[in-house]
Amino acid sequence: xxxxxxxxxxxxxxxxxxxxxxxxxxxxxxxxxxxxxxxxxxxxxxxxxxxxxxxxxxxxxxxxxxxxxxxxxxxxxxxxxxxxxxxxxxxxxxxxxxxxxxxxxxxxxxxxxxxxxxxxxxxxxxxxxxxxxxxxxxxxxxxxxxxxxxxxxxxxxxxxxxxxxxxxxxxxxxxxxxxxxxxxxxxxxxxxxxxxxxxxxxxxxxxxxxxxxxxxxxxxxxxxxxxxxxxxxxxxxxxxxxxxxxxxxxxxxxxxxxxxxxxxx
Amino acid sequence: xxxxxxxxxxxxxxxxxxxxxxxxxxxxxxxxxxxxxxxxxxxxxxxxxxxxxxxxxxxxxxxxxxxxxxxxxxxxxxxxxxxxxxxxxxxxxxxxxxxxxxxxxxxxxxxxxxxxxxxxxxxxxxxxxxxxxxxxxxxxxxxxxxxxxxxxxxxxxxxxxxxxxxxxxxxxxxxxxxxxxxxxxxxxxxxxxxxxxxxxxxxxxxxxxxxxxxxxxxxxxxxxxxxxxxxxxxxxxxxxxxxxxxxxxxxxxxxxxxxxxxxxxxxxxxxxxxxxxxxxxxxxxxxxxxxxxxxxxxxxxxxxxxxxxxxxxxxxxxxxxxxxxxxxxxxxxxxxxxxxxxxxxxxxxxxxxxxxxxxxxxxxxxxxxxxxxxxxxxxxxxxxxxxxxxxxxxxxxxxxxxxxxxxxxxxxxxxxxxxxxxxxxxxxxxxxxxxxxxxxxxx
Numbered sequence: 001x002x003x004x005x006x007x008x009x010x011x012x013x014x015x016x017x018x019x020x021x022x023x024x025x026x027x028x029x030x031x032x033x034x035x036x037x038x039x040x041x042x043x044x045x046x047x048x049x050x051x052x053x054x055x056x057x058x059x060x061x062x063x064x065x066x067x068x069x070x071x072x073x074x075x076x077x078x079x080x081x082x083x084x085x086x087x088x089x090x091x092x093x094x095x096x097x098x099x100x101x102x103x104x105x106x107x108x109x110x111x112x113x114x115x116x117x118x119x120x121x122x123x124x125x126x127x128x129x130x131x132x133x134x135x136x137x138x139x140x141x142x143x144x145x146x147x148x149x150x151x152x153x154x155x156x157x158x159x160x161x162x163x164x165x166x167x168x169x170x171x172x173x174x175x176x177x178x179x180x181x182x183x184x185x186x187x188x189x190x191x192x193x194x195x196x197x198x199x200x201x202x203x204x205x206x207x208x209x210x211x212x213x214x215x216x217x218x219x220x221x222x223x224x225x226x227x228x229x230x231x232x233x234x235x236x237x238x239x240x241x242x243x244x245x246x247x248x249x250x251x252x253x254x255x256x257x258x259x260x261x262x263x264x265x
Numbered sequence: 266x267x268x269x270x271x272x273x274x275x276x277x278x279x280x281x282x283x284x285x286x287x288x289x290x291x292x293x294x295x296x297x298x299x300x301x302x303x304x305x306x307x308x309x310x311x312x313x314x315x316x317x318x319x320x321x322x323x324x325x326x327x328x329x330x331x332x333x334x335x336x337x338x339x340x341x342x343x344x345x346x347x348x349x350x351x352x353x354x355x356x357x358x359x360x361x362x363x364x365x366x367x368x369x370x371x372x373x374x375x376x377x378x379x380x381x382x383x384x385x386x387x388x389x390x391x392x393x394x395x396x397x398x399x400x401x402x403x404x405x406x407x408x409x410x411x412x413x414x415x416x417x418x419x420x421x422x423x424x425x426x427x428x429x430x431x432x433x434x435x436x437x438x439x440x441x442x443x444x445x446x447x448x449x450x451x452x453x454x455x456x457x458x459x460x461x462x463x464x465x466x467x468x469x470x471x472x473x474x475x476x477x478x479x480x481x482x483x484x485x486x487x488x489x490x491x492x493x494x495x496x497x498x499x500x501x502x503x504x505x506x507x508x509x510x511x512x513x514x515x516x517x518x519x520x521x522x523x524x525x526x527x528x529x530x531x532x533x534x535x536x537x538x539x540x541x542x543x544x545x546x547x548x549x550x551x552x553x554x555x556x557x558x559x560x561x562x563x564x565x566x567x568x569x570x571x572x573x574x575x576x577x578x579x580x581x582x583x584x585x586x587x588x589x590x591x592x593x594x595x596x597x598x599x600x601x602x603x604x605x606x607x608x609x610x611x612x613x614x615x616x617x618x619x620x621x622x623x624x625x626x627x628x629x630x631x632x633x634x635x636x637x638x639x640x641x642x643x644x645x646x647x648x649x650x651x652x653x654x655x656x657x658x659x660x661x662x663x664x665x666x667x668x669x670x671x672x673x674x675x676x677x678x679x680x681x682x683x684x685x686x687x688x689x690x691x692x693x694x695x696x697x698x699x700x701x702x703x704x705x706x707x708x
Binding site for chain 1: 515516584586587588589590591592593594595596597600604605609
């Protein structure tokens with residue numbers, strides 16, 4: 001592990017974007033997340049690592065209330081975005097999701113044109129008044145997702161016709177098109193080859209200047225490469241949370257050490 | 266000793282050659298071959314039954330589309346017209362002119378057979394009235410040769426279709442044995458020919474003693490209005506119910522109960538829906554009896570479960586990742602459903618709807634109870650509203666009515682009606698297949 005590189009990329013701000021306190025998630029009778037306290041920083045990449053089934057994806061889906069769509073899921077505790085409780089009765093999850101975008105594990109473009117994929121979010125949120133403005137947003141989002149040059153001549157072709165890596169970048173473009181403040185990524189590279197992975201990782205690093213990015217990953221190398229903060233989840237508990245460099249080089253908890261050295265997982 | 270112990274060790278099994286098939290593989294292959302034979306046999310049996318069905322329907326039904334007609338060139342002068350109109354029995358005057366013309370064309374063909382007025386009436390019906398009506402409406406055709414095509418009576422028709430033979434015929438007011446000589450003579454002279462039976466397609470139902478005049482047209486219109494009612498009601502209600510149940514309804518006992526009952530409704534015998542329609546729509550709500558509106562309402566009840574089940578299946582088939590994607594960019598649940606899920610489910614929904622409609626189109630039992638079967642649809646509805654509210658028959662009800670009538674002439678009409686009904690059903694199924702093929706999306 002390259003320590004120098006890790007310490008180089010220190011956190012630019014120390015402002016918390018999201019604060020979670022005593023978060024519990026139940027799936028029916030199963031207690032999936034227990035007592036998670038975490039502060040996610042603004043304009044930084046936070047990685048959630050941990051073995052399969054440890055609750056990292058579940059916790060990620062709490063941040064934009066995607067768990068609401070699962071009828072048996074129940075969330076307790078407090079998650080605040082910029083100091084506002086997102087589970088407050090007054091919060092409309094639709095408004096929240098416009099602020100907290102999400103990229104899923106499997107690329108899931110709509111079976112529509114590339115243009116329609118990216119423009120859908122801005123359209124439903126009424127972000128534009130004219131076609132020209134919309135065109136601009138589509139171009140900007142595709143550029144941010146490093147996809148513009150590859151697709152600029154075939155915006156009207158179906159998004160499902162792209163390669164896997166391109167599809168995932170299209171999904172990222174779609175997510176950033178609504179100008180969210182937080183971008184959640186649930187194992188965005190698990191279905192991609194190493195080249196596409198590298199492109200997406202580069203992208204995540206660039207997105208950091210505008211968004212607060214939270215990424216769930218199974219690859220510890222990836223967490224080390226892209227994140228400034230890392231949280232290690234195990235059996236529903238948040239075991240350790242800190243600077244990425246510290247987690248990987250000097251873990252405080254023996255479980256973290258076992259995991260990153262490959263003894264549990 | 267050492268030799269013996271060495272010999273007792275079993276020789277290591279020689280690896281078998283790939284070029285010889287061992288016992289196990291041979292058995293497995295045989296089982297597979299047997300299974301294939303069973304499958305092919307099953308399919309062949311199905312095809313044979315289908316072929317027998319198709320052949321018997323076509324053989325029994327095709328005669329309904331043809332009929333015997335007398336083609337005769339006829340000239341009526343102005344003087345003859347005036348003379349006939351001056352008489353008291355006007356149509357019999359025309360009848361006399363016609364008989365003369367018939368005699369003339371028989372003589373011209375070199376066939377001579379004695380016949381009287383009543384024989385012509387038995388063979389062709391009251392032609393005098395037809396002639397009079399024509400010339401009163403088209404006085405400009407007086408004095409010119411006009412070619413008339415007059416359908417022969419159903420007994421004569423039956424004589425050429427093998428229903429009536431000289432041995433089976435009994436002298437009656439419908440046809441005498443001696444009339445067959447005249448008929449044969451007319452056929453030899455080329456006056457009596459086989460023609461396409463337009464009356465069967467365009468006409469309305471006739472009385473019980475006139476199978477020749479029976480047509481399916483009015484009941485096709487009745488079925489059409491019924492299908493409009495079914496489509497307009499069951500598609501929106503069915504799709505709305507399915508979307509709610511599939512995408513919005515909470516999972517609890519109550520929705521489970523609804524779900525189970527929808528599946529149960531799909532299995533309820535159709536006659537039960539008929540008696541429900543009789544009790545609710547006719548006896549309680551006092552809607553008109555035998556009307557396509559009531560028929561459509563009853564068939565809607567029957568079609569709804571089919572449409573709901575098909576729609577829910579196609580909504581379920583849309584991958585959840587599409588819903589996640591839409592919700593993830595901040596779409597509301599309704600937007601996610603209407604912008605993304607519903608368009609993808611549309612081919613399945615349309616297919617289900619068309620198949621439900623096709624089922625409803627062929628349904629007879631519920632119509633039995635709301636009075637559509639007994640009704641003799643003698644007239645076309647004269648307006649759009651009347652099409653819904655006035656008593657009419659429907660295709661399957663008409664077929665049932667014909668099949669139940671005593672006169673054997675109606676038998677072929679019933680089969681002919683089945684051919685027309687099957688053509689409608691086939692068309693609908695083909696449309697369903699085309700829609701599915703065209704709008705099917707892959708992801």
